[in-house]
Amino acid sequence: xxxxxxxxxxxxxxxxxxxxxxxxxxFSTAVTAINIFILxxxxxxxxxxxxxxxLKKRADKITKExxxxxxxxxxxxxxxxxxxxxxxxxxxxxxxxxSETRKKALKKEEQILSEAKEEAARIIxxxxxxxxxxxxxxxxxxxxxxxxxxxxMAGKVVAANINTAVSDALVEETLNGIGDSTWLS
Numbered sequence: 001x002x003x004x005x006x007x008x009x010x011x012x013x014x015x016x017x018x019x020x021x022x023x024x025x026x027f028s029t030a031v032t033a034i035n036i037f038i039l040x041x042x043x044x045x046x047x048x049x050x051x052x053x054x055l056k057k058r059a060d061k062i063t064k065e066x067x068x069x070x071x072x073x074x075x076x077x078x079x080x081x082x083x084x085x086x087x088x089x090x091x092x093x094x095x096x097x098x099s100e101t102r103k104k105a106l107k108k109e110e111q112i113l114s115e116a117k118e119e120a121a122r123i124i125x126x127x128x129x130x131x132x133x134x135x136x137x138x139x140x141x142x143x144x145x146x147x148x149x150x151x152x153m154a155g156k157v158v159a160a161n162i163n164t165a166v167s168d169a170l171v172e173e174t175l176n177g178i179g180d181s182t183w184l185s
Contacts (some may be wrong), residue, residue: 150174 154171 150171154174
């Protein structure tokens with residue numbers, strides 16, 4: 001029981017002040033608040049400022065990297081447009097070269113065809129001339145053979161009839177029969 005009495009007296013003493021606010025408690029609360037404030041100021045210089053500095057540097061670095069990336073992107077877009085323009089120009093030049101080459105090929109084809117036609121015409125003309133010459137040569141050969149046959153016949157007739165008047169008449173008659181139409185053609 002004595003313990004119970006001690007507890008009751010202690011509880012009675014504490015209830016004298018509202019919420020237990022005595023001068024000692026208020027003083028220690030003020031000292032603790034001042035200590036916390038001093039600790040906050042010290043920590044802000046020691047920890048918060050370097051942390052802020054670190055965060056600021058990091059933010060600046062990120063901003064700089066974003067600007068660099070933005071510039072690189074703009075340069076890339078500009079280079080892409082430039083390359084696309086150059087590719088279009090190259091395509092146009094290639095098409096122009098191909099078109100010009102096609103035109104040259106068509107002209108060359110026409111030239112080759114006209115030369116071939118001219119050559120064919122010359123060959124045909126030469127063949128016709130050769131045919132005419134061959135015909136004339138054949139006719140000359142026929143005439144020569146006819147003359148030889150006539151001479152042989154005349155020789156046989158003369159040998160059979162030694163009469164010169166008769167042989168002259170036969171030769172004359174043979175030549176007249178063969179001569180005019182054969183010699184003229």
